[in-house]
Amino acid sequence: MRIARRALLAASLATPAVAQALRTIRLIVPFAPGGGSDTLARLLAPALGAALGGASVVVENRAGAGSQIGAEAVMRSAPDGTTLLLGDTPLVTIPALQAAAGRPVPFQAAVDFTPIAAIAAAPALILVAQNAPWRDTREMLAAARARPGTINVASGGVATSTHLMIELLQLRSGVQVTHVPYRGTGAAIQDLLSGQVQAMIQAMATAAPLVAAGQMRVIGVAADHRLAELPDAPTLREQGIDLVSAFWWGVLGPPGMAAPLVDTLSTALQAAMASESVSSRLPTLGLERLTLGPTPFRDMLAAETARWRDVVQTAGIKPE
Known part of the structure; x- marks a missing residue:
């Protein structure tokens, strides 16, 4: 309640131009309806509107090019707060992948957008079939080291x-596995359950039903803490692998947004995420709440861009 009051106060103290800009907002989801980003956006929209004193927040799906089309639409929009982007991890991987393919780099997330707030994350989980012989990631990697080419990861x-x-x-473990790419997650899950591949990496939202049904086990969590939903699953750091990585979501605007507008939106976003209607649903979506404002979010974007650029270059990854 205290956070929500702060958001409403921020909106009420904003200049008339800021207040007018916040009456109607398009929240662009750069993916098709029905996915994780779309679900989060539609959960967030009414709470954000309420935190802004009754603004109308409309979710608009602009899919294509791995989220690049929707991101560029926001980047080129007017910096008046009426068009925002629910960005996620591809926002910081696209520059490196486009460069690797010899294409023009469309944007740098920390520079060509206005970061407003990072709002949610889902730590990466390493999954194996229930009957897999390894108790943790360390044992799986030991098997990969002893028998090169036998551990396939989807x-x-x-x-x-x-x-x-x-x-x-x-890169972090110094152990090679065989990467097996699929066109989507469904086929990868089926092949993991049938033993065609030995492991995969996913977020909690995908893993939870399979783990609950006794079909899969989590043998590693790429977080700095164990998850409350998976208290027996060790982190990778506990296993001697210094790797913390998560799928994340944040809200950004076009470049050049005024500071009062950014501050108002950032405060309202955190209030919306803390509201009962949103916070009570986050665990069921496999999400943890992030509370990064504009400057820490910009720093995160810069660090993530550099991290994935190094991975793409070192591994020699090229998009299809």
């Missing part, structure tokens, strides 16, 4: 976030 496709995380795991 991703949702070449140059996807899960592919990049597999490459990062190899």
Whole structure:
């Protein structure tokens, strides 16, 4: 309640131009309806509108090019607060992947957008079938080291976030596995359950039903803490692998937004995420709340861009 009051106060103290800009907001989701980003956006929209004193927040899906189309639409919009982007991990991987393919780099997230707030994250989980012989990631990697070419790890496709995380795991552990790309997650899950591949990396939202059904086990969590939903699953750091990585979501605007507008939106976003209607749903979506304002979010974007650029260059990844 205290956070929500601060958001409303911030809105009430804003200049008339700021207040007018916040009456109607388009929240662009750069993916098709029905996915994780779309679900989060539609959960967030009414709470954000309420935190802004009754603004109308409309979710608009602008899918294509791995989220690049929607991101560029926001980047080129007017900096008046009426068009915002619900960005996620591909926002910081696209520059490196486009450069690797010899294409023009469309943007740098920390420079060509106005970061407003990082709002949610889902730590990466390493999953194996229930009957897999390894108790943790360390044992799986030991098997890969002893028998090169025998451990296949699935991703949702070449140059996807899960592919990049597999490459990062190899770099941090010094152990090579065989990357097997799929066109989406469904087929990868089926092949993991049938034993065609031995492991995959996913977020909690995908893993939770399979783990609850006794079909899969989590043998590693790429977080700096154990998850309350998976108290028996060790972190990778506990296993001697210095790897913390998560799928994340944040709200950004076009470049050049005025500071009062950014501050008002950032405060309202944190109030919306803290509201009962949103916070009570986050665990069921496999999400943890982030509370990064404009400057820390910009720093995170810069660090994530550099991290994934190094991974793409070192692993020699090229998009299809």
